[in-house]
Amino acid sequence: MFELYDYSLSDLLLFSRETYLRLLGRYNADMWPSQIAMMILGGTLIGLVRSSKLTSDRVISVLLAAIWLWVAYGFHIERYATIQIAAKTFAVMFIIQAILLVLIGVIGVRIHFSLSGGLINRTGLGLVCLGVFVYPLAGWAAGREWGQVELFALMPDPTVVATFGFLLMTGPRPNGLLLIIPVLWTVVSGALSWEMGAYESLLAPATALLTVSLSLVQYMQSVSK
Amino acid sequence: MQIDRRTLIASLASMSACAALPFSIGRAATLPLITRSIPKTGEQLPVIGMGSSVTFNVGDDPELRDNRTDVLRSFFEAGGGLIDSSPMYGSSEEVIGYGLKRLGPQKKSFAATKVWTQGGAGPAQMENSRKLWNVDRFDLLQIHNLVSWQDHLETLLEMKAQNKLRYIGVTTSHGRRHRDLIEIMKTQPVDFVQFTYNLLNRRAERDLLPLARERKIAVIINRPFRRGALFDRFANHPLPSWASEFDCSNWAQFFLKFIISHSSVTCAIPATTRVDHMHENMGAARGRLPSPAQRKRMIQYVAEL
Ligand SMILES: NC(=O)c1ccc[n+]([C@@H]2O[C@H](COP(=O)([O-])OP(=O)(O)OC[C@H]3O[C@@H](n4cnc5c(N)ncnc54)[C@H](OP(=O)(O)O)[C@@H]3O)[C@@H](O)[C@H]2O)c1
Numbered sequence: 001m002f003e004l005y006d007y008s009l010s011d012l013l014l015f016s017r018e019t020y021l022r023l024l025g026r027y028n029a030d031m032w033p034s035q036i037a038m039m040i041l042g043g044t045l046i047g048l049v050r051s052s053k054l055t056s057d058r059v060i061s062v063l064l065a066a067i068w069l070w071v072a073y074g075f076h077i078e079r080y081a082t083i084q085i086a087a088k089t090f091a092v093m094f095i096i097q098a099i100l101l102v103l104i105g106v107i108g109v110r111i112h113f114s115l116s117g118g119l120i121n122r123t124g125l126g127l128v129c130l131g132v133f134v135y136p137l138a139g140w141a142a143g144r145e146w147g148q149v150e151l152f153a154l155m156p157d158p159t160v161v162a163t164f165g166f167l168l169m170t171g172p173r174p175n176g177l178l179l180i181i182p183v184l185w186t187v188v189s190g191a192l193s194w195e196m197g198a199y200e201s202l203l204a205p206a207t208a209l210l211t212v213s214l215s216l217v218q219y220m221q222s223v224s225k
Numbered sequence: 226m227q228i229d230r231r232t233l234i235a236s237l238a239s240m241s242a243c244a245a246l247p248f249s250i251g252r253a254a255t256l257p258l259i260t261r262s263i264p265k266t267g268e269q270l271p272v273i274g275m276g277s278s279v280t281f282n283v284g285d286d287p288e289l290r291d292n293r294t295d296v297l298r299s300f301f302e303a304g305g306g307l308i309d310s311s312p313m314y315g316s317s318e319e320v321i322g323y324g325l326k327r328l329g330p331q332k333k334s335f336a337a338t339k340v341w342t343q344g345g346a347g348p349a350q351m352e353n354s355r356k357l358w359n360v361d362r363f364d365l366l367q368i369h370n371l372v373s374w375q376d377h378l379e380t381l382l383e384m385k386a387q388n389k390l391r392y393i394g395v396t397t398s399h400g401r402r403h404r405d406l407i408e409i410m411k412t413q414p415v416d417f418v419q420f421t422y423n424l425l426n427r428r429a430e431r432d433l434l435p436l437a438r439e440r441k442i443a444v445i446i447n448r449p450f451r452r453g454a455l456f457d458r459f460a461n462h463p464l465p466s467w468a469s470e471f472d473c474s475n476w477a478q479f480f481l482k483f484i485i486s487h488s489s490v491t492c493a494i495p496a497t498t499r500v501d502h503m504h505e506n507m508g509a510a511r512g513r514l515p516s517p518a519q520r521k522r523m524i525q526y527v528a529e530l
Contacts, residue, residue: 008399010452011398013279014278014279014282014313014314014315014317015279015282015283015284015315016279016280016498018498019282019283019284019286019289022286022288022289023284023286026286082284082285082315082316083282083283083284083315083316084315085313085315
């Protein structure tokens, strides 16, 4: 029906940067002070990775799933859908990711997080810190007001960046199924950010590229062993 | 006091800007509004309407909603009529409805939206749009980007026969689905057609505009500013002094008067978020229009910038 060739990227960006940033501002104001709680949650998740226990693996997966679910509902459905006609589709993507995290990490117990200290593992830790603590600064540095920055567990991009980090801290390599939706999201969000001129948001696609490359390296290493 | 060349030029420029100012907000408003007739009925429509994609998609933000209501108010105050929207534009229809409710009934309002879904879902979508706009019926319903056009056309013809809408249209933009559009214009009983035409995109002059005239189809021009790109490209250049010969005092009017001076064009629908821009845009609907020779000069001028 909707032949995609009939539309350019700009046809699909149907709101202005101002409208988008004001939406973030109102969302952050309504959620305050949960931003602080979410940063503490991020720090707690890192602590759980350090403990390297089977139960903590499950707890991390279930908490990550809950965070993806919240972003699907609290951001995509409740907020973004008021200006973005594709937001409900994005919400479905995020819900599927939450289900995958539960199926693979909680029921299947097939995700094991650890702080092994290797280069890729440390990069993972770096990405988690980037998503949880540094990401808001990127928006601020690009000229946004403090109230309009994006935060882990509340907004998609920093959540996806931190998720990449957690997945890079799993061995022997990240579960490929869990990478699909986050990577797809960064393609969509990167394209829209580019069109909107929100170049600071290109950080998320850059981390996707890094994560996919490192996962490939891990895959090659495991094949050659 | 010494006056150097730069100061002199700057003073002359600001004097001429001041001279132009009263025209744009003073004299222009007293000149008669230019209207064009809808070929199938002879009904008159102001040559400048209003688009709403992006600009009116502000969600539930109360401050932005009120600001857009101000834009809408200034549109009507300046004599505007046709408002164009679509279910594709997120919350735009709802925000227009909010504005129309706050402003109260507007005699000149000409409500135009689109249907943009698969065939079977068309009637429900159109009814939803009607509720969002707060109108009894639409003046014009258009098939957006020719999506499922055969199915929708059947529904629209039925609705028109039952007096549930006044006119039927089809839309495209940027020259997409050009051949299909021509075929529809040649064979189907549509009252309006909407496509892109501006100083940098003149392809429609070759076939769409002459065909619309021949088939007595009213023409709405979308993307008159190329989504604002015309300003990015030309607005830092001086407006030629001869633009005042056809009553243009800013670039917006220069771009718009080029479009509406084509005799096959019924209405252009610029979109804006700003009341001052709305005044400029509506100013294009008054005063003299460029002659064919002046149109050529306009094309040449921007080509050389
Ligand atoms: N297939 C279709 O059916 C289709 C496709 C495309 C468009 N359309 C319709 O056509 C309408 C117009 O097209 P568009 O919205 O894409 O783009 P447009 O009207 O060509 O340009 C809008 C841009 O121009 C700027 N602008 C407006 N007046 C100005 C002024 N006086 N001075 C400086 N800048 C000014 C606006 O910014 P400010 O807010 O700052 O003024 C906005 O960024 C749409 O809103 C939609 O209703 C239909």
